[in-house]
Amino acid sequence: MRWSQTFIPTLREDPAGAVAASHRLLVRGGFIRRLMAGSYSLLPLGMRVAHKISGIIRQEMDAIGGQEFLAPVVHPGEIWKRTGRWDDVEGIMVKFEDRKGADLVLALTHEEVFAHLAAEMSSYKELPQLWYHLQTKFRDEARPRSGLLRVREFTMKDSYSFDLDEEGLDRQFEAHRGAYHRIFTRLGLDTIQVEASSGNMGGSDSVEFVVRSPTGEDRVAVCGECGYAANLERAVGLVDQVADEPRPGPPEPFPTPGVRTIAALAELGGFAAPIRQIKTLVCMVGEQLTLVVLRGDHDLEEQKLADAAGEAVRPADEGEIVEALGAHPGSLGAVGVEDLPVIADPALRGRSNMVTGANQDDVHLRGVDVERDIPVDRWLDMRTVADGEVCGRCRRGALAVSTVIEVGHIFKLGRKYSEALGAAVLDESGRPAPLVMGSYGIGVGRAMAAVVEVCHDDRGIVWPIAAAPFAVVITALRPDRAEVLEACEALYGGLLAAGVEVLLDDRPERPGVKFTDAELVGIPYRLTVGPRGLESGEAELRSRGGSVNERVALDLAVHRVKELIG
RNA sequence: CGGGCUGUGGCGCAGCUUGGCAGCGCGCCUGCUUUGGGAGCAGGAGGUCGUCGGUUCGAAUCCGACCAGCCCGACCA
Numbered sequence: 001m002r003w004s005q006t007f008i009p010t011l012r013e014d015p016a017g018a019v020a021a022s023h024r025l026l027v028r029g030g031f032i033r034r035l036m037a038g039s040y041s042l043l044p045l046g047m048r049v050a051h052k053i054s055g056i057i058r059q060e061m062d063a064i065g066g067q068e069f070l071a072p073v074v075h076p077g078e079i080w081k082r083t084g085r086w087d088d089v090e091g092i093m094v095k096f097e098d099r100k101g102a103d104l105v106l107a108l109t110h111e112e113v114f115a116h117l118a119a120e121m122s123s124y125k126e127l128p129q130l131w132y133h134l135q136t137k138f139r140d141e142a143r144p145r146s147g148l149l150r151v152r153e154f155t156m157k158d159s160y161s162f163d164l165d166e167e168g169l170d171r172q173f174e175a176h177r178g179a180y181h182r183i184f185t186r187l188g189l190d191t192i193q194v195e196a197s198s199g200n201m202g203g204s205d206s207v208e209f210v211v212r213s214p215t216g217e218d219r220v221a222v223c224g225e226c227g228y229a230a231n232l233e234r235a236v237g238l239v240d241q242v243a244d245e246p247r248p249g250p251p252e253p254f255p256t257p258g259v260r261t262i263a264a265l266a267e268l269g270g271f272a273a274p275i276r277q278i279k280t281l282v283c284m285v286g287e288q289l290t291l292v293v294l295r296g297d298h299d300l301e302e303q304k305l306a307d308a309a310g311e312a313v314r315p316a317d318e319g320e321i322v323e324a325l326g327a328h329p330g331s332l333g334a335v336g337v338e339d340l341p342v343i344a345d346p347a348l349r350g351r352s353n354m355v356t357g358a359n360q361d362d363v364h365l366r367g368v369d370v371e372r373d374i375p376v377d378r379w380l381d382m383r384t385v386a387d388g389e390v391c392g393r394c395r396r397g398a399l400a401v402s403t404v405i406e407v408g409h410i411f412k413l414g415r416k417y418s419e420a421l422g423a424a425v426l427d428e429s430g431r432p433a434p435l436v437m438g439s440y441g442i443g444v445g446r447a448m449a450a451v452v453e454v455c456h457d458d459r460g461i462v463w464p465i466a467a468a469p470f471a472v473v474i475t476a477l478r479p480d481r482a483e484v485l486e487a488c489e490a491l492y493g494g495l496l497a498a499g500v501e502v503l504l505d506d507r508p509e510r511p512g513v514k515f516t517d518a519e520l521v522g523i524p525y526r527l528t529v530g531p532r533g534l535e536s537g538e539a540e541l542r543s544r545g546g547s548v549n550e551r552v553a554l555d556l557a558v559h560r561v562k563e564l565i566g
Numbered sequence: 567c568g569g570g571c572u573g574u575g576g577c578g579c580a581g582c583u584u585g586g587c588a589g590c591g592c593g594c595c596u597g598c599u600u601u602g603g604g605a606g607c608a609g610g611a612g613g614u615c616g617u618c619g620g621u622u623c624g625a626a627u628c629c630g631a632c633c634a635g636c637c638c639g640a641c642c643a
Contacts, residue, residue, distance in 0.1 A: 510605065512603035
C-alpha cells in the first residue's frame with residue numbers, strides 16, 4: 001500500500017488521559033480510535049494487525065482439529081435462562097427485547113450457543129468435536145480502561161470441545177494448552193500458565209495464560225523451585241508459624257478510643273502487632289451475613305472465599321454490620337458471636353493470646369484464644385498469598401508475586417452446559433451421555449495490546465514480524481525527484497511480487513516526519529531510499545529493533561529483505 | 567457503585583479566581599523557498615466553549631441539574 005493513500009492518522013502528542021503504553025501508542029500510531037468508553041474502532045493499521053493475530057490463531061486452532069464457525073452476537077434470552085446465567089451474570093450482560101417483546105441478550109461468551117448446536121449430535125461416534133469462531137463479545141464492564149486492555153466490546157476467539165468423557169476433555173484441554181503456547185510464542189509473548197479460578201463459568205479446572213507487565217490487572221504467584229504458578233485468586237502458600245505466649249483467663253476488654261485500624265491498634269504495643277491481631281470482616285456469603293476472620297496482617301482474597309464456600313461473596317455494608325453486631329468496623333470481633341456463622345482462615349488455628357474487637361465501639365479484647373473463644377463454623381483458606389511466601393505445593397521454594405495481563409484462559413467445563421441444553425449422545429452401551437465440554441478463549445485486541453506493552457520503546461511500537469501491519473516500509477526521501485520515485489517504485493513492485501507486505505511512504509513530507517512516523521508505527525524493517533544513496537545505487541536497510549543497519553544494493557534489496565523476514 | 571479530576575476548532579492545552587471582542591501550539595488549505603531526523607515566510611479555513619436550566623444589561627467564566635470521559639477503588643462471563 002501507499003502511505004499517501006492510506007488512512008494512518010498519527011498524532012504528535014499522547015491522547016489526553018492515556019496512561020498505558022499500548023493505549024498511547026496504538027492511538028498515536030493510528031491503529032485505533034475510541035468511540036465510547038471501552039469501545040474502539042480498528043483503523044486500517046489496527047485491522048491489519050488484528051488479521052495477523054487472527055491468522056495465527058486460526059492456523060494453530062486448525063492444527064489441533066478445530067473447525068471454524070460463526071455464531072450470532074444476539075442470542076435469545078431463552079438459552080441463557082436454561083443454563084441459569086440469565087440471572088447469574090446480571091450486570092455486565094446487556095439485555096433487551098425484540099418487537100414481539102421476546103428477551104434478547106448480547107453475547108458475552110458463547111457456551112450456550114455452541115452447546116445448543118452440539119445438541120444436534122446423537123452418537124458417540126461423532127466425537128470428539130472441536131469448534132471455534134472469532135466473534136464479537138459485549139460485556140458492560142463497570143470500568144473499561146487502558147485502551148484495548150479492558151474494553152466492553154471486543155473480538156474473541158472462543159473454542160468449545162465436546163467429548164464423551166473426562167479423558168477426552170483432558171486431551172482437548174492439553175491440545176489447547178499447546179496451541180495457546182504456540183500462538184503466544186509466535187506473537188512474541190512470553191506467557192506463564194497459571195492455575196486460575198473458574199469464576200462463575202463453572203467447571204473443574206482452568207488455566208490462564210498471562211504475560212508479565214506492570215500494566216496488567218491480575219496478579220499471580222510463581223514458585224521459583226517447583227514451577228507452581230497460580231493466580232492470586234487461587235494461589236496457596238505456607239503461613240509462617242507464630243509462637244504465642246499463653247495467657248490464662250478469659251478475654252479481657254480494654255479501652256481503645258479512636259482506634260479503627262489494624263495499624264492504629266498495633267501502635268499500642270507489641271502485644272497488638274498485626275500478627276497478633278484477629279481481623280474481622282463481615283461478608284454476605286450467598287444470602288447469609290457471615291463473620292470472616294483472618295490474621296491481622298493477612299488480606300482476604302474474596303475469590304478464594306467464594307470458591308471455597310461455593311457462594312457469591314460481597315462485603316457487607318456498614319448498616320448491615322451495625323445492625324448485626326452493634327459496633328462499627330474497626331471494633332468488630334467474633335468472640336462469643338453465636339447468631340452468625342463464622343468462617344476462619346487456617347492461619348488462625350491454635351493461636352492464643354490475640355487481640356480483636358469487642359463489638360463495642362472503642363473497645364477491644366486481649367488474651368483471645370481462637371479455638372476456645374471463637375465459635376468457628378468453617379475453616380477455609382481465603383487469605384491472599386504474599387510475595388516471598390513459601391510455596392504451598394513443594395513447601396521449599398519462594399513464591400514471587402507479579403502483575404500480569406491475562407491473554408488467554410482455558411476451562412474444563414464438564415457437563416453444566418450440555419445438561420442444561422440437552423447436548424447428549426448415546427454411548428457404546430446405548431445410554432444417553434451428556435457431552436463433556438471445555439471452553440477456551442483468546443481476546444484478539446487484548447493480545448494486540450499485550451504485544452505493544454511488551455514490545456515498544458520511547459519512539460513507538462516495535463512489532464514482532466508476525467504481528468506487524470507491514471513487514472517493510474520504503475521511506476522515500478525526496479519523492480519529488482524522478483530518480484528517487486523510480487527506484488522506490490521498482491523496489492515496491494519487486495517486494496510485492498515477492499509476496500512481502502510493504503508500505504511505500506510516498507508522502508511529500510520531510511525526512512524527519514517520515515522517520516518518526518515509521519518508528520511510531522513500528523514496522524519491523526525500513527528501506528530508506530534517497531538521492532544520497534542512489535548515487536551508489538544503494539538503499540539503507542534498518543530493523544526497528546536495531547539489530548540490522550546496513551546498506552544494500554538496490555537490485556539485491558528484495559532478496560535481502562526476504563532473507564531477513566524469513 | 568464510592569472517591570478524585572476533566573469537558574473550549576482535528577489533536578494537545580490556556581482563558582474561569584475577579585463575568586465584558588474565544589486564544590495558543592501542533593495539524594489542515596494556498597503560494598514561494600526548503601528537503602538524510604518532527605522546516606521557514608506569507609496568506610487562509612475551521613469552534614452551538616458537553617447539554618439543559620438559572621442569575622445578570624451581559625456567561626466559556628457564577629449557581630443548579632444532567633450527560634460524557636479519565637484516574638484510583640469496588641466489580642469483572
